[in-house]
Amino acid sequence: MTPKICVKNLSKHFTAGVSTVQTLDNVNLRVNDGEFVTLVGPSGCGKSTLFNIIVGLLPPDEGLLLIDGEQQPHDHLLGQVAFMPQRDMLLPWRTVLDNAILAAEIDGVARATARQRAMDSLDRFGLGGFESHYPSQLSGGMRQRVALMRTFMFDREIMLLDEPFGALDALTRALMQRWLLEVWEGEKRTVLFITHDIDEAIYLGDRVLVMSARPGHIKLDKEVALARPRAPDIITRPEFVELKRELLATIEDESLKAFAAMNRSVSDKEAGGR
Amino acid sequence: MSRRSSIGRFTAQLFALLAIFVAWEWSVWLFEISHDKLPPLSVVLSTMWFDRAPLAAAVGTTLLEAVLGLMAGTATGVVSGIAFSRSRLLERMFLPYFVASQAIPIIAFGAIIIMWFGNGIASKVIIALYLSFFPVAVNTLRGIRSVGEGEIGLLRSFGASPTAILFKLQLPAALPSIMTAVRLGASLALVGAIVGEWFGASQGLGVVLLMAMFDYRIPQLWAGILLTGLTGVSLYAAIVFLHKRIAWWQVEA
Ligand SMILES: Nc1ncnc2c1ncn2[C@@H]1O[C@H](COP(=O)(O)OP(=O)(O)OP(=O)(O)O)[C@@H](O)[C@H]1O
Ligand SMILES: [Mg+2]
Numbered sequence: 144m145t146p147k148i149c150v151k152n153l154s155k156h157f158t159a160g161v162s163t164v165q166t167l168d169n170v171n172l173r174v175n176d177g178e179f180v181t182l183v184g185p186s187g188c189g190k191s192t193l194f195n196i197i198v199g200l201l202p203p204d205e206g207l208l209l210i211d212g213e214q215q216p217h218d219h220l221l222g223q224v225a226f227m228p229q230r231d232m233l234l235p236w237r238t239v240l241d242n243a244i245l246a247a248e249i250d251g252v253a254r255a256t257a258r259q260r261a262m263d264s265l266d267r268f269g270l271g272g273f274e275s276h277y278p279s280q281l282s283g284g285m286r287q288r289v290a291l292m293r294t295f296m297f298d299r300e301i302m303l304l305d306e307p308f309g310a311l312d313a314l315t316r317a318l319m320q321r322w323l324l325e326v327w328e329g330e331k332r333t334v335l336f337i338t339h340d341i342d343e344a345i346y347l348g349d350r351v352l353v354m355s356a357r358p359g360h361i362k363l364d365k366e367v368a369l370a371r372p373r374a375p376d377i378i379t380r381p382e383f384v385e386l387k388r389e390l391l392a393t394i395e396d397e398s399l400k401a402f403a404a405m406n407r408s409v410s411d412k413e414a415g416g417r
Numbered sequence: 418m419s420r421r422s423s424i425g426r427f428t429a430q431l432f433a434l435l436a437i438f439v440a441w442e443w444s445v446w447l448f449e450i451s452h453d454k455l456p457p458l459s460v461v462l463s464t465m466w467f468d469r470a471p472l473a474a475a476v477g478t479t480l481l482e483a484v485l486g487l488m489a490g491t492a493t494g495v496v497s498g499i500a501f502s503r504s505r506l507l508e509r510m511f512l513p514y515f516v517a518s519q520a521i522p523i524i525a526f527g528a529i530i531i532m533w534f535g536n537g538i539a540s541k542v543i544i545a546l547y548l549s550f551f552p553v554a555v556n557t558l559r560g561i562r563s564v565g566e567g568e569i570g571l572l573r574s575f576g577a578s579p580t581a582i583l584f585k586l587q588l589p590a591a592l593p594s595i596m597t598a599v600r601l602g603a604s605l606a607l608v609g610a611i612v613g614e615w616f617g618a619s620q621g622l623g624v625v626l627l628m629a630m631f632d633y634r635i636p637q638l639w640a641g642i643l644l645t646g647l648t649g650v651s652l653y654a655a656i657v658f659l660h661k662r663i664a665w666w667q668v669e670a
Contacts, residue, residue, distance in 0.1 A: 198570075199574070221573055221574060222575060226574040228571055232567060232568050232571050234590075235667070236589050245572075245585070248585075249572060249577045250575060279666065
């Protein structure tokens with residue numbers, strides 16, 4: 144089967160003044176049609192950069208991106224992927240409803256049609272009755288849901304979600320995860336989902352990808368053999384715990400490397416300053 | 418809460434104004450100030466009432482010139498701000514001249530404007546435009562530039578064209594700083610209209626002030642001053658009201 148998304152040998156560096164940061168080094172990954180794949184990795188390993196490249200906002204240094212088996216020049220996917228960035232980026236002058244239809248509106252859907260469609264799905268996103276509120280009047284969780292709704296209303300087969308629940312407290316987060324699975328199971332779009340939270344990665348994903356410390360590449364690719372629909376208490380099941388143990392070991396390894404690298408560069412700077 | 422405190426502030430300001438007026442009236446009598454230097458407020462007010470028809474017409478004319486000039490200046494400023502934001506080359510070529518133009522006092526070439534555009538309303542509108550467009554241009558550019566890379570990236574990921582990004586993201590985001598500049602421009606436009614009238618006009622507050630000065634009609638002069646102040650404050654208040662209506666999410670002080 145041709146994978147929906149296939150990334151081959153992708154590399155990317157950034158130059159800031161004289162220093163170069165190799166951010167991604169030879170990333171390879173595939174996501175099948177209708178699959179929900181989660182991506183975890185230490186902070187700063189290049190997850191968001193990877194998304195920016197797939198979406199078409201950044202050109203890679205090297206590597207290929209194939210969608211449905213077809214190679215994509217770097218900015219050809221602009222407008223083709225439903226992307227939710229790490230920050231919610233709601234526009235303060237737009238109401239909940241008008242923020243939710245932003246992507247659809249830019250896509251050329253008439254405002255009235257888009258608004259009607261958004262009104263119909265407000266409840267599904269837990270935003271019923273809040274259509275004329277402004278982002279500044281919402282809680283963090285609601286803002287995230289508006290951003291998610293905006294992403295869902297952009298009718299594309301592929302969704303890239305960058306830590307959509309990063310800013311939420313544990314309880315809201317658990318509720319949102321359950322809710323996201325429900326919504327997703329109704330639509331079965333292809334999802335690539337970045338998170339810092341291993342429980343979340345396992346609970347949501349068909350597969351979990353673990354990224355290495357910078358320069359980032361895919362360190363581990365683990366199938367999650369847990370039947371759907373998944374009950375919230377699945378996180379206490381032995382299979383779950385076993386998987387978590389294995390993933391944790393790899394991630395901790397990489398996080399330690401990232402941490403050590405950070406300390407090293409700090410002490411280098413200090414040494415240089417003396 | 419904020420509503421109540423703003424009403425409270427309004428009352429306080431009103432009281433302060435009344436106090437000044439009372440002090441004005443009394444001190445003229447009390448210190449026996451010559452009426453040529455400062456006529457009592459009551460005399461000024463009765464002059465105002467007596468001349469109400471021509472004075473109202475003068476206020477109307479000047480206000481119209483200032484508002485038209487401000488609108489033209491805002492349009493010019495916004496369009497040039499957008500143009501500068503689109504092209505570094507345009508910015509490099511023209512922005513320095515925009516800045517330099519602000520260093521030439523209008524007094525230096527007001528007469529030329531009257532010669533070119535006549536002593537009707539057009540010349541005053543041009544002068545008001547000249548004084549008010551610059552802050553709007555600069556703040557439009559600043560507002561557009563202040564939009565984050567991430568927000569632009571988000572819209573690009575939705576397939577937005579540069580034009581869509583301009584109209585759905587950059588211009589709305591710039592609106593608060595544009596409105597801040599328009600507030601500044603409102604005062605400048607009024608000055609522009611009055612200075613324009615000094616160079617040559619048949620009607621307007623500038624004419625009232627000038628004639629009163631030449632004919633040494635001191636109460637008329639003070640009536641003109643009070644009305645100019647009132648016009649300026651009303652225009653400013655109207656712009657602040659507009660600002661709070663259309664760019665309410667971020668009202669800079
Ligand atoms: N535009 C840029 N210019 C220079 N360096 C950049 C740029 N974008 C990212 N980087 C660098 O690339 C590295 C990876 O950043 P990225 O945001 O992709 O990490 P991340 O894995 O998403 O981190 P987090 O989990 O904290 O969100 C960082 O060291 C960052 O400083
Ligand atoms: Mg990130």
